[in-house]
Amino acid sequence: MRVDSLSLRNFKCYAEADLGLEHGVTVVHGVNGSGKSTLLEAVFFALYGSKALDDRTLDDVITIGEDESEVDLAFTHDGTSYRIRRELKLRGDRATTTKCVLETPDDTVEGARDVRQEVTKLLRMDADAFVNCAYVRQGEVNKLIHASPRERQDMIDDLLQLGALEEYRERASEARLGVKDVLDRQEGALEKLREQIETKEDKDLPERLNALETRRADVVAEIDNFESQREAARETLEDATEVLERHEETREEITALKGDVEELRETISATERERERFLETIQDLESERESVLEERTSLLEDLEEPVSLSAGGGGYSDGVDGSDGPNDAESADENAPTVDARIDTLESRDDELRDQLEEIRVEITETSGEVDRLRTRADELESEADEKQATIDDLAETIEAEAETIERREETLSDLEDEIEAQRNRFEDAPIAFGDADDHRDELATQRDEYKSDLATVTARIEAVEASIEEGEALLEEGKCPECGQPVEDSPHVDVLDERREELADLEAERDDIEADLADAETRLERAEELVEVESEVAELEGNRENVAQLLDEKRETIAERRERRDELGERVEDLRETATDKRDEADDLEEGLAETRERLGDLNGERAEIKAELETLESVASLTDRLEELAGDLERARTERANKAELNEERRTRLSDKRERKRALEDEFDEGRIEDAREKKRNAEHYLEQVEPKLQELEEKREGIQNAIGAVEQELEDLEDLRTDLERVEDRVADLRSLYDEAETLQATYGDLRAELRQRNVETLERLLNETFDLVYQNDSYAAIDLDGDYRLTVYQKDGEALEPEQLSGGERALFNLSLRCAIYRLLAEGVEGSAPMPPLILDEPTVFLDSGHVTQLVSLIESMRDLGVEQIVVVSHDEELVGAADDLVRVEKDATSNRSRLERGEPPEAALLASD
Template identity: 40%
Template sequence: MQFSEIAITNFRCFSDTEVRFEDGVVAIHGSNGAGKSSLLEAVFFALYGSNALPTGVTLGDVITTGEDEAEVVLDFHHNDSRYKLTREIRRRSSGASNTKSVLRADGPVVADGSREVNGYISDLLHMDADAFVNCAYIRQGGVTKLINATPSERQAMIDELLQLGTLEEYRERASKARIGTGRVRDSQDGAVDSLDDQIESKEDQNLKARRDVVTTELGRITDGIDDVAERRESTVKARDEAQEVVDAHEERLNRINDIKNEAESHVGEMQAAADSRGDHLDTVREQGAQAGTLRDRLRRATQADESTLPTDGLASFDLLGDDADAEEAAGVHFDRDAVQERIESAEASEDEAADAVSAANDRQRAAGEAATAHEGNAINAAENAASKRERIDEYRDRIDDHGATIGTLDDEIAAKENTISELEAQLREYGYEPDDADAVRETATNRTLTLNDRMQTVQTDIGAAQGQIRQAESLQEEDRCPECGQPVDESPHVTTLDDERLAVERLQAKNQRLEDERDETKEVAETARELASERDALADLKDDRETARDDRDAAREKIDDLEDEIESLHERSISEYRISQEKQEEAAEADADAEAREKERQQTRTRASNLRTLDTTLSTLASNISGIEDATRRRADLTDEIADHREEIHALARERAELESEAGDEAVEQARTAVERHQGRINRFDRWDDDLTEMRDKRQQTLGEINGSIAELKDLRERQDEAVERADRLDDFYAEMEALEAMYEEVRSDLRQQNIDHLQRILNDIFDELYRNDAYAGIELDRNYEFTVHEKNGETLDPSQLSGGEKVLFNLALRCAIYKLLARGVRGEGSMPPLILDEPTAHLDTGHVSRLSRVVDIMRDLGVSQTIIVSHDDEIVDGADGEIHLTQDATTNRSSVSTPDAGPDLGAPPAP
């Protein structure tokens, strides 16, 4: 597997960057913070999505600050196919999420969605994100992860890489299945025992014999119930016949009593009718007297001027005689019609007068409101003018303040210009043109970063050289080599000691020159920064002075505008006062007109009231005449009603006589005696029936219970057969799971031991390549993944006792051994991912760096066609097949890729 290219957008410190990966060894280098580890993190994220992020890091954390979305596109080759993997992240209100995950193989989409893509990559590489970190990707600071892990952690890591974890997973599944089956089997055995007990209990109850006895008893009881029912039915028939005789006699007696009551009712109603007829005669007399009184009142009313009307209908008549008819009432109604016309005319006049009063009031109110409004306008205009005079005073104070401010700003501007001239002179002394201070500062800052990197490299070389000098001096003091016992005078470490010391002096001198140049460059950057700041401050002061001048001129213009407005407000106030006086005069005239109209309305109201009173009198007279007529007709009706009641009383008397002659006391008494005797027998039959029914119900319930128990016994026997069969199957399955669990454990143990043997042999071969001439003889790996380092003198060491550089190489050797084992047996040819090393040389001196290169060669021989190394070491960079140089923009903190030697290089500053 080889990475071809990655395109990064808004991921960590990369805005829009494309990086190509060469085959073989690819070296990534650059200054601190340039984004080397972020580039590897982008590759890891492209492969495994959010599973690749370290603990505590969210998807939102990897999106570039200030951006809402990020994208990583990785191209890679694997097993003669070209793959394109795209991951996209978007920031939402609820948090960032992986909105797009697509994997293409030779063009078509083969996986879509985060989960599907992750599964496809894991199957393709035969490792998930954790296995990839433990095997292929050595993160910064994690190079000794396998050595520092506990034996159990190391066993889990290596078992997972060698796919032994799958066997353990299968064994655990078989174990869980066995344990679960055991619990179910035990439960099933208990169920079988319980069914045996229940069946034995049911069989002891002798259910069929009991069912036969109860069935026989139930038949006898049913026959008894039928016999009682027949005898009761015959008795009920005889009782009903006797009861009919008694009921007929009772009906005759009831009818005689009803006739008596009806006759008494008719007598009472006849007497009430006679009394009512006398009352109606009194009513006719009273109404006649009231009609005479009303007639006199009408005659007096018709003499008034405003209510004169015809009196033809007011002629006298005999209210109690036969001549009182509808013609007299018609005259009264004719008089009411004439009065009604006069009322309507008077009310119309009243409405016209009321409208005139309302119109006059409206004119008075409108004129008053207008006068008040204009007066208010005049007052507002005067107050507004006074307010504007106060604002003129405020603007004059502002003009004075702005004048003082402008003077102060002139002094500050002169001082700033002097300071800027001094700073520009300083930059010219350093050899820089001060026209663009920001460009000078950026150039000086970049130069400082470059010098820091060069100093760091020199200091690293000084440390390595001094370490070799100390080692040579130690050998020289011992006089003989502690390993072989030979004299050290001719040893390369001793013969080159003077050269190493001279090299250290040269490196220290170079470091001092770089430090002096860096300090001077820092001073240039600080001076440029201060110059840019002072220029910005000068521009701000000039802007403030111009603003103060503009404010002062604006205040003067505002005073002129306010004086014009005050003059206009004076004129408006006078005009409003004049209009207010005119409206007050209009209001007074309208008020006088309203009083005159109100007097006219009161006169028409009085006239209409008099006419309505006259109409009411005519209405009452007409009502009295109608009442007399109704009372007369009612007296005639009551006379006829009294005659009808007399005839009904005579008919009821005849019917009562006939019913009394039909009643016979002896036959009725015999019938009553028969009814009582038959009812006693019926009651006894009912008690017998209740007792027999209760006995039948109990026997039926008992029979049902017995039948239910028989059915339950049958069901229990069937369930017993099924439970026994299920228990047998569970026994067989438990034995199978137990054997399967043992098989997985045995296979895993055998494979682990085989892998341990292979891994130990491969690890010793690689270790021999790296430490052939050193004091170490070999490495032992036991079945618990404990490491032991054997020295040539027979002593043993724990890997934790190795030096920092030796730990790094030991870990890399272990990684190589795992890779080789994977390539030989587990993964298959062509499936090995690139080896990724992030800063593996941090703890290595010059000698160990050379051995690291040997580790890379070993990995290439194992079939790892691509190794990506992040390093500052020149030996690693120079020996790489491809080089990726990362730089960082000091202003934006964004990283980018540049070709070697094409990055920013200030060189020496220009001559003054």
């Protein structure tokens, strides 16, 4: 097998790296800490996953600060290409494998476990075997030698596939011991069973059973005997008891008969006494009937109307002793009504009278109610008439007062007419007619205003002309023209002053005229104002007159209405008084009728009182008649009762004589001798029964004891049988177990022998190969040979025959020795234990640490010889120049100081270049 390429991403110090590997020897070199070992570890990890990490964990693999990592390894094995890819992811602070795939030309294996199993199968090595054989890790160069013989045995056995045999041998041994354990226990059980059987056989069980059965038969016979005797005693007892009981019964009956006789005699005499009392009662009842009859006869005599005692009354006419004959005196009138019929007649008459009385009473109540109503109505009518009369009187007063008011108003009206006339007369000498005063006054006022304005105009003109005259005069005095102010000489304007004086005089005249007209207009205006006032006064007066006239009309109307109303009320008063009188008359008439009605009421009450008295008498008669009937019944009953009692006594007397006879017969039959004999027999039987009972119980217990003993012996016999069956079973089992034990022992021995044999064969080859290899790498005269015994104990022999433990070799020697051993194993594997084994690349991490330069040379030759032996690929991490020089291929590892990430470089190392130039 060889690695073709390795790709890393975020694997420890590698951010990204791709490494292709060739056949032959590849040396990886670089300074400390640059990431060389990490490359080898990555190959190991790619193959075996977490098993390659020893006690580190997956998260150690992921580059610090990253959260996922990837390894991709391609390799060729037996001419076939394989590829393993693993991806890790950090989740929280734990990393897990998220992808693990092994691709083979015709299959894809997935999952860390399955991939590892597949790799182990392909390489025929698990992770442990890989580091023991193919991968010499840094510092583990002496691993095989430093291991204890036992560990070494295991390691090498595993490598040579002998481990499984040892495992099988151990399993066989375990099985053998397990079987032995069970066998021991079963043999113990067997021993115990034999002892138990022997103990039981010593007891003579069947003989004991026979003796017990004989004893049981004896006891049972005895019990039967006693039981039949007990039965006989019981019968005797029963017979005697019966005789005695019978005797007792006869005596009791005689006693009972005595009692009965006594009782009957007493009953008979008591009944005779009762009959005596009945006779007395009968006599009392007859005397009462006598007196009741007498009383009824006297009542019937008091009645005015005669009555007959009905047929039912005949009840009292019979008599047992014939002393009472029928009494016809009371029922002489055959046609008279019976008492009950008479009572009915009287009662129905009384009902009639009561109804009539009720009617009369209602009539009286109604009539006196009507009288009261009529009188009340008359009172009401009269008081209404009085009220109306008072209203009439009030109205008369009001009418009088209103008539006076009307008179006063009429006077006022004529005064107003006079005044209006006087005012209108003032227009007689006026320039205008009544009604035009307002217009006239307005006209005059306008005229006056015109005069006033004319006057103002003229006055203004006068003032202007006067001023110009004054100015002109002043100019003239200075000698200037009064008109234009030029010098006066020859001025055409000198005359103008005079013209102006003339004009002033005209204006003044005109003003005087206007002033006269204005004065006249003022006078006329004053008069016109007066007339306007008169007109308005007349209007006011006429208004007053109208109001008064209207009021007057209203008053007159009102007074007429009142008078009408007064007259109406007068008539109404008269009507009311008349009606009241009528009502009172009617009431008086009704009252007269009432007196008569009351008289009739008295008559009817009288008649009812008579009826009541007669009814009372008749009812007494009836109740006496009833009493007579009752008495007759009582008499009948008492007589019957007395007769019955006589009959009863007759019967009792018969019974009495019967009982006396029976008693005598029983007394005759009494026999004392027989009784005494029975008593004797009874005592004897009782005595026997008393004694036989405990005896029987004792025998019963004895029989039970024997029975139990028989049961126990039988049980023991059964147990013995069971034990014998058990013994047979256990004996069979022990025999089986013994043969099983022998088989396991044989198997164990076989595996041990097989392993020893195989190991011996391997050891011989291994010893030869080791000697060859060691000779090759360590041609030293002082060592003659290496001895490897069956337990892989190594002994080195010096030329002088002295034996050395490998630990006693020098450090470098030990390293070479160890590498030789590994190479020897490698060759053994290559040559094949069971056919050709795969040859993984030999991977060495810093193998030269303990070696001096001479020995490095030997290592180089060892490596070369391995290559010659057919190891396809050797990868060595080293900074040893000699090794570098021996490399077919160089990989340089460098670490970037700033990013702290490793980088790979191929080609000649500077050192090699330097060496070359040397």
